[in-house]
Structure formats: C-alpha cells, structure tokens
Amino acid sequence: MSTGHGSRFDLNRYDLATYLVYLLAVAFFIFPIFWVLSMSLRPEGDVLTYPVQFIPDEITLAAYEQVYGPATTWLWNSTKIAVLEAIGILLVCVPAAYAFSRFEFRGRRHVLFGILLFQMISPVVIVIPMYSVMNTLGLFDTHFGLILLYIGLQVPFSTWLLKSYFDTIPDQLDDAAAIDGCSRLQTLWHVILPSMLPGIAVVIIFNFVFSWSEFVMAFTVLQSSDLFTISVGVFAFQGQYSTSWTLIAAVSILAILPLIVMFVALQRYFIRGLTEGAVKG
C-alpha cells in the first residue's frame, strides 16, 4: 500500500481499521442473504451437506421453477397491498400532518402525544382484537381489511414523519401562495407537497417496506393461499412434517429482490429525504 502523501489510496492504519469494521458489518448483513441465495440454487438433497459448501457444486433453478406460479401471485398481492397502503397513508397522513404543522388548535399537543402513544403499542398485542374486529366487519380474509389494518398501524409514525418534513417548509411559502390566490388545499397541492418530495418518498418507502415484510397481521387476516402476501407465502412452504428449504430460499430471494431494486433505484432520494428531516426537522 502506498504511503506517499496526497495519494488517493493513501490509507493509514486507522483508515484500515475503519474499513475492516465496515467490512465485518457488511459481511454480517450480506452473509445471510448470500446463504439463502446459495441454498435456493441447490438441488433439494444438497442443502444439508457437510462440510458446508458456500458455493454449491451443482447450480439449478429447479426451486425457482417450482415456486414461480404461487410466488408471482403473492408478489402481485404484496405489490398491490403495499402500493394501496402507501396511497392510503398519504391520503390520511398528509392532511393530518399539515394540520399539525400549520394550525394552532386546542389540544394539538395532546393529540400529537396520543398518536405517539399508539405507535408504542406492538402490533402483536392487538392481533387478537383485530382478528375479532375484522371478522365482525366481514373483512376477514380480504386484502381491503389488511390494507385498512396496515394504514391504521402506520398512521402514527407516518404522521409524525410527515409533520417533521412539513415543519422544514417555511410558513412564508403558505403566505406567498395565499397572496398568489391559493386556497389551503391548492397551497398544499401546488406549493407545499412539491417542495417536500424527498420527505414523501421516505414515507412511501417506509410504508412499502413495512407492508411488504409484515407477517403477523397478514398471517392472521389472510386465509386463502391465493390472497397471501409474499411474506406469508414464504411461511407456507414450511410443512408440518417436512420443510423444503430450497423452496423457502427461492421464494425468499424473490421476496427481497423487488425491495433491493427499489432501494438501489431510490437510494439518493431516500438518503436526501432522511437527512433533510434529520437536519432541519
């Protein structure tokens, strides 16, 4: 390694130590994914070989061919639910967060605090009551019911997050829009929302990832296998008496692929939104 000054690759031992720590951290997170990918590409009998083979001798797409049919249905279900949930969240939380950010009204602080309290309740705690509510409303085993549940669960966090972004937009923009002839709604639509697109993107991504990976509620509400989301679908391959690990691995890889693609595509936007909220909010 060069020790010359000013070189781009001039690394001292502190840098090396830092990179080593980074490398370990990355390996810690990448390894499980790599392992699942490796399993998904093996023939069924090669999963539990000893000694452990990280790269299988024989690579096959058999597991993918087997899960392709149901997995596409579940991926479509997950996409539909995640998109509709994100839209629903925006419809509910944008006006709420705007009001919390811009209006002074009696009990504002208490309501905000109350919303935060709801966020602290673990979804697992309310699974049974929600099952009962869904049943009573005739929403059991429907995507609509699950979407409503997800929206309900994510409203507190999303409202707080959006409020922090609204707070970063100067009130004077609202005033300028009012003088330019905008109503409150027009101000929100034409001026404020376009000014906080990174924040909106963060909220969409958070919600998309949440509903994509959520298992407990989906597993409770959905019963028909053609309505399963991908996270419930992964579990469906776990049999009572035997489990096909290659199939689970293949469907798991299919489940995380869309998220990885979305993250890579929106990475810049996402980080900009996160840092804006953090710095200004």
Place this chain on the structure above:
Amino acid sequence: MAALDIDGLVKRFSAGDGEIVAVDDVDISIEDGDFLVLVGPSGCGKSTTLRCIAGLEEISEGDIRLGDTSIVGRKPMDRNIAMVFQNYALYPHMTARENMSFGLKMGTDLSKAEIDSKVEDVARMMGIEDLLEKKPRALSGGQQQRVALGRAIVRDPDVFLMDEPLSNLDAKLRTTMRTELQNLQQELGVTTVYVTHDQTEAMTMGDQIAILNDGKLQQIGTPLECYHQPVNQFVAGFIGAPSMNFFDVTLDGDSLEHDAFSYRLSPETLENVDDETTRLTLGVRPEDIEIVDEREPNSFRAIVSVTEPMGSSTHLSLAIGDRQYTATVPGDVLIAPDDQITVTFSEENTHLFDAETGRAVKNREHVRPDTEVQV
C-alpha cells in the same frame, strides 16, 4: 394604486388562558404612492401589522381601507396587494418564470401568452431575463431577491408590502438593493409599506416612518422629524446609530445635576419643564458631543475607553461617571484609549425627557422646512 388607511387596528392572539395584544390601536395613513417604513424592535408588532394588511391575519378590531374601500374580511388575493418576504418565499420547485407567473395563473383569467409577456416585461425591467428558466436554488441571494420583487411587481398591485426583504443579504448588496428598491418604488409609484428592524433602512428609505413598540404606535413622521423631534425616549433611542446617549439627571434650580457633571440650562429651556418635574433624562446624540477646552462652560471630563475608527468619523466610547456613553468625532481627530478629554454639547441640540413617563419635554430644533440649498 391607492392610499392606505389603518384605523384603530387591534390584533390579539390567544396564549394559554390569556391573550397577547400584538397590535394595539394603531392608526396609520399612507398617501397614494408613498413609501412608509414600519420600524421597531423584535416583537413590536410591525410584521403582524403587515400581515393584517395582507389579510394573512384576521384583525381583532379596527378597519383597513384601500382607497375608500374597506378590505377587512377579504381574502389576501382579493386585496390586490403583493408581498415580498424576508426569505423571499420563492417556490423551490418552480423556475423563476413559474414563480413570477404563478400568481397570475392562480388569480387571473389571463392567457398563457399574456402572462408570459407580462413576466418577460418585468424580468427585463429587473434585469433577470437570463434567470427565468433557473430554479431558486441556482440563484444567488440578490438574484432571488430580484425574482421575489419581480413576482410582486408583475401582479401590478395597489400596494407593496415588504417584510424585511433585505435582511438576508450581505452588507454591500443590501446597500445596493436599498437604492434599487427606492428607485423602483419611485418609478412605479406604488404605495409601499416596508417593515424593518434596521433603523438605517428606516431613515434612508421611507417618505414616512412609523415607529412601533409593544404593539403601540409611538410616532409617525418623516425620518428627520422622528430623528430630531422624537415624541418620547423610546423613539429617541431607537432612531439613530449609534443611539442617543441618555443621562439620568435631576433639575436643581437652573442646572441639570448628573453624578459626573452639572449642566446649566437657559431660561427658554426651563420654560418647557414643569415646575413639578425634577427627575429628567437628558438626551444627546453622539455626533453632538464635542471635544473642547476644559475652560469651556458646561464642559466635563470623560475617559476614552474604546475608539472605533470608521474612516470619516470615529466612535468613542466614553466613561462618564460609572457608565459608558458614545461620542462621534471627525475621523481626523486622533484619540487613543485611556485618553482623558473634556467634552460638552450645545444646549440647542439636547433633548429632555420626563424620567417617569419618557415623554419628550424638550427637543432640538428640527431642520427648518424653508431651508433650501443654494446651488
């Protein structure tokens, strides 16, 4: 274009169980085409007054008339008023052109071609034709300011409202823009209300200045009226930089007694002082303090603690008694810290205020209106 009249304006905000009176019974009349500067310290109610005129705040009491018509209760757009904000309030996702045309698009029936033509005319006037397709983040502070002004002008309003529009600019650009704004206002002849906390802007820009404190109008008049004939100690202290010096004095016979000096008053000045008033505040502008020979009557000793050479003049921080005061002397007078000097001030330039109420008892002579410069 129209005259603007504010009658008995009151604005209250609820705060917890009580309420805060932000603007308290303010009366202001602005002639058509005049430039009025609203000035005062932070929280004095000047921006709230401006927001009430704009329709961004509902007023609690009083009336605001544009020409002969009351505009109270009208939406901001329907008041035909344009406003320039401190941070420019340009829409960040729109280009300069879109920013300038947005108000016309939302509030008028003009066609796109007509809007474009208006925007381009104003852009040419403001020298920002080349910036029209740029977004605010690609513009410097001064350019953003021009776009914000252009956005106000393009609507052809009856009144311009400006809320500290120069305070985000650096000192040099602020001076340039100050002159540009004045020229622009005179060229357009639009009635303008300009809010600032900077008394230099107030003095240099306005046809009239209105000084507010604690929501109350203290004085309204021309800059020189307010400078030379302040109605109270607050106005005297607020207008002028460096600020007026105030000495706590007691009237004893025909002399003002201060801890560090005694100052004899003429019979004419004494006539203005009530017999019962003995506790007074003597006000002297820094530039009215003169360095004199120690034999001069009404003179006293002062120790120079700090000198601030400004070039054409030098500000001296003087220790008189146990307090610090400021004097402004010509820049070619060489004085060093710790020098002992003898100072005085001419009686005709002094101000006297009632120590309890702050009301002006005696002011210096105002510049005579009939004084004309012979060229």
